[in-house]
Amino acid sequence: MEFFYGVAFYGVMDNLVTYLTTAMRESNAAAARGVSTWQATCFLTPLAGALLADSCWGAHRTMLAAFSVAVAGLLMVFLSALVPLLDKSSEAAAAHMGASRPEIVLFIGLYMAAIGLGGLRPCIMSFGADQFDDGDPSERAAKASFINWYVFIMSCSSLAASTAVVWVRDHHGWALGLSIPAVVLAAGLPCLIAGARSYKFQRPRGSPLTGICQVVVAAVRKFHVAPPADSSLLYNLLEDDDCAIKGVQRIEHTTGLRSFDKAAVVAASDTEAAAVEPGRRNPWRLCPVTQVEEVKILARMLPVWVTILFFYTASAQASSTFVEQGIAMDVSVGSVRVPPATMITFFELSIIVLIPLYDRALVPAARRLTGREEGIPALLRIGVGLGLSVLAMAAAALVEAARQGTPTSILWQVLQYAGVGAGEVFTTVGQFEFFYGQAPAAMRTVCAALGMLDMAAGDYLSSLVLAAVQWATSAGGRPGWIPDDVDQGHLDRFFWMMAGLGCVNLVAFAGCALRYNSSRPA
Structure with a gap:
């Protein structure tokens, strides 16, 4: 399919x-x-x-x-x-x-x-x-x-x-x-x-967005209510006739993000409503712990989602600034002329070659070393991919610095394209596995879509970064770092900037990943 x-x-x-x-x-x-x-x-x-x-x-x-x-x-x-x-x-x-x-x-x-x-x-x-x-x-x-x-x-x-x-x-x-x-x-x-x-x-099992909104609205309504120290006092009845959570397995209460727990606090108004209509509750005022915990899972994943975004900002350069760099290079390889836009084939080929090695050699070896079923944890895979994208940007910067004033073969770009492709193997595989594996059962397809939205958001951010860099560096009539004639610009500085931002993003991702693992229930 x-x-x-x-x-x-x-x-x-x-x-x-x-x-x-x-x-x-x-x-x-x-x-x-x-x-x-x-x-x-x-x-x-x-x-x-x-x-x-x-x-x-x-x-x-x-x-x-x-x-x-x-x-x-x-x-x-x-x-x-x-x-x-x-x-x-x-x-x-x-x-x-x-x-x-x-x-x-x-x-x-x-x-x-x-x-x-x-x-x-x-x-x-x-x-x-x-x-x-x-x-x-x-x-x-x-x-x-x-x-x-x-x-x-x-x-x-x-x-x-x-x-x-x-x-x-x-x-x-x-x-x-x-x-x-x-x-x-x-x-x-x-x-x-x-x-x-x-x-x-x-x-x-019903719209996941409805369930999320119910928890947020119920928590806001009980803003001044303090959650009890004993979590067993929170509402945790899974009603068979509640279509929003029907068929969902119970999730035990976890510490952290306690503001969401207010949605599961049984207030006096909830008791009065149950007395008038036994067996019924207002889902916009009182939510089961399981429903609250689903929202907590998503809230814990969001910082990780944000820090993955920059990888796709970097990989977007393969179809934009990498091509502009290639146009200014020597495109003749013997008697063959290599169109700069076709160099992205090395990006795809690196993925096609590395995936079988990754699946058949690296992951089984990691299983034997770590004793973990998945071999390499999903968050570690993503981190490796983010690091490879930094190396790819650094390679592009070095190639651009070497190109200035010297005829340089376009084949030197293979390193940066392959680097981004290798990063894609780790980041995209790890991302899909992370979002699907950690998502509540009722929200797995939505979380898979969130992973794909990372790709779109990364492309949008790439456009914003390119526009901001050119605006900031072309003030006063200067050609800027990325002019129409790249020989008059400084693409190497742009690539070094992307590598630096990638390092900062990698540190932020590591912090989010460590915090996610420490807050996740065993």
Whole structure:
């Protein structure tokens, strides 16, 4: 499912800016805005898809609906390229059709696809992980391996889209090139249906956001109430008819974040309400300890989520400043000219090569050394990935310093691209395992979506950092660190700045990780 999804998503994304500027004849600025807006939508819709899966339909039904919507949207994208070909025999027919008609069809299709793909992205990983029994040690280890191969397939699909789909587009036109994402994604739907009898299904337990809001509102209402020293006095009855927490396993009370405990304090008003209507409670005034503890788990994970974000700010340089650096380098390797944008292939290849080594060699060796089922704890994996991104930024800075005034082969960039790719292996795998493994059962799909939102937020932060750096360094008519002509700028200073910020972020992450482990119940 992930491969079908990845080829469809990247097959459109990698071609979209070129399609808008050539076939749709948009300006570079308008095309860039259109692509950025669509990408932002694709990164935001997974949260809505996750909420729908966890609260109403379940992951399987959500994926079935999402597949249908996404395929319909991609077919419209394909039609936007096909219709002009069918009508080009007559200028009058083209004029009657209207010059903007294909563009309208395109953008309707794009945003239908964004909605459908958003429903697929968080559900594929969480639904796959749901197939493993956490009560079985061998299946827990297999689930960790599944997450490793999930990231591996992400990179394989991206590589296939950026090579095969682009080649078809260049050699056989837009209509055939844009038909591939729709056809490939459509092939995934019967595969998903075929395995329905063997899947394990998690029952949706109501909107997780509703449960979170209930705890916050109840705690605020009892702001002046002090939680009791004896936690057994807190309300901890799991009611069978309460759809918000139905089927949830009991979570024992933990110390820390005591302000949330106020939501479980049985106040006089709660006792009076129960006397009027026995067996009922107002969930916006009184919440069970289990529901409160779910909110505490999320609150403890948020600082970790924030500190992971900067990794994706650094990795975003692979498709922006690394490419600008490559343009100014010697792109000739013997008789072959290497386009700077294709150097990102080394980023994908490093992931494809390292994941099997990671899963089949490093993790089993770590299991033997540490005696832990997961081999390397998820937070330690993330920390290693953050450290590798710092080294990649330092490598880019050294290459840029060596390049100044000296013809330098573009192959020196392999180190920085491979460094970011290696960091992706540790950080992304560790992040998915952390958010899924630590999340309450009712919120696993939402937490998987939060992990993906880290990627989107990192891209947004990268744009802000680049704009801020250029604004601050180009004052007074100076070219700045990142001018149009990089030979007049100081990309090396920018990369050193990113490495320095990465070190600060790594220290912050280590503090958050240690605090998370110390506050987590045994």
